[in-house]
Amino acid sequence: MKHIPVLLDAVMQALGNVDNKKIVDATFGAGGYSRAFLESGAHVIAFDRDPNVRADAEKMADEYGNKFTFIPKPFSNISDLSDTYDAFVFDLGISSMQIDIPKRGFSFRGNGPLDMRMSESGMSAMDLIKASSVEDLAQILRNFGDVKKAGILARAIKSAEPATTFELKSLIHNPRDVAPVFQALRIAVNDEIGELKRALDVVPTKLNVGGKCICVTFHSLEDRIVKEIFRKWTNSIGDPHMPEVEAPHFIPIKTISPSDKELENNSRSRSAHMRGVIKSY
Numbered sequence: 001m002k003h004i005p006v007l008l009d010a011v012m013q014a015l016g017n018v019d020n021k022k023i024v025d026a027t028f029g030a031g032g033y034s035r036a037f038l039e040s041g042a043h044v045i046a047f048d049r050d051p052n053v054r055a056d057a058e059k060m061a062d063e064y065g066n067k068f069t070f071i072p073k074p075f076s077n078i079s080d081l082s083d084t085y086d087a088f089v090f091d092l093g094i095s096s097m098q099i100d101i102p103k104r105g106f107s108f109r110g111n112g113p114l115d116m117r118m119s120e121s122g123m124s125a126m127d128l129i130k131a132s133s134v135e136d137l138a139q140i141l142r143n144f145g146d147v148k149k150a151g152i153l154a155r156a157i158k159s160a161e162p163a164t165t166f167e168l169k170s171l172i173h174n175p176r177d178v179a180p181v182f183q184a185l186r187i188a189v190n191d192e193i194g195e196l197k198r199a200l201d202v203v204p205t206k207l208n209v210g211g212k213c214i215c216v217t218f219h220s221l222e223d224r225i226v227k228e229i230f231r232k233w234t235n236s237i238g239d240p241h242m243p244e245v246e247a248p249h250f251i252p253i254k255t256i257s258p259s260d261k262e263l264e265n266n267s268r269s270r271s272a273h274m275r276g277v278i279k280s281y
């Protein structure tokens with residue numbers, strides 16, 4: 001299924017006039033956000049760690065010339081950017097292309113190898129299960145999926161060492177735990193929380209004054225992390241030990257959830273929230 005960008009109107013409204021602005025699209029995906037930024041006159045640097053998006057990114061580069069640059073790396077690499085920017089936009093999680101292809105192993109709806117790697121490199125979910133102790137696995141299920149009875153489930157998964165998505169699904173007896181277990185493993189395989197924290201850690205120093213950081217989140221764990229980090233930024237009053245150096249200050253942008261119309265047209269928007277902040281000095 002084609003990827004329909006989530007909360008794009010809200011993101012565009014939050015960004016305001018982007019003509020000639022420099023925007024980092026941290027999660028290129030199908031390029032829906034990048035295209036909207038470019039069409040509104042922005043210069044875009046886009047990241048994505050999935051090698052499958054490369055062809056689309058190259059097409060966009062052909063179309064927009066030096067207004068568009070693609071960096072095929074995890075977005076924590078924004079720490080290597082030497083310039084400053086007018087916006088950083090994170091549309092977190094996975095795309096429809098990733099979830100819809102059973103051989104990527106993200107979905108419990110189709111059978112495929114238990115892979116779940118966005119980058120198609122490193123440890124797959126199957127490798128992670130093999131390498132983890134029952135305790136580690138239980139912690140992953142608990143922390144990243146809020147799975148009840150995580151210990152019992154971790155023991156069952158560990159002893160069966162499932163190689164496919166359907167094998168994993170067959171081990172989960174409570175249907176309500178299926179999606180959270182898949183989500184927890186995906187977050188662990190892709191170090192999603194580590195990536196998000198490392199990236200947001202460097203954003204304040206790389207934003208121009210008046211610049212914005214916008215995050216679209218898809219589950220309560222990542223939403224809580226973004227909310228807490230943004231709250232820290234907006235509450236920041238500088239370093240009392242170095243009063244001469246003014247810490248950047250941020251103002252919150254109103255949090256937006258999808259409208260009924262968007263929910264109707266795009267079920268993937270179901271649990272989405274857009275949060276944002278503006279760097280005021």
Ligand SMILES: C[S@@+](CC[C@H](N)C(=O)[O-])C[C@H]1O[C@@H](n2cnc3c(N)ncnc32)[C@H](O)[C@@H]1O
Nearest residue numbers: 005027029030031032033048049074075091195
């Ligand atoms: C929800 S999709 C983005 C969709 C995009 N906004 C669009 O309109 O087409 C998320 C994308 O971010 C990528 N991604 C997720 N985490 C990443 C990370 N830490 N570094 C780089 N890319 C990441 C995924 O591979 C996926 O393609």
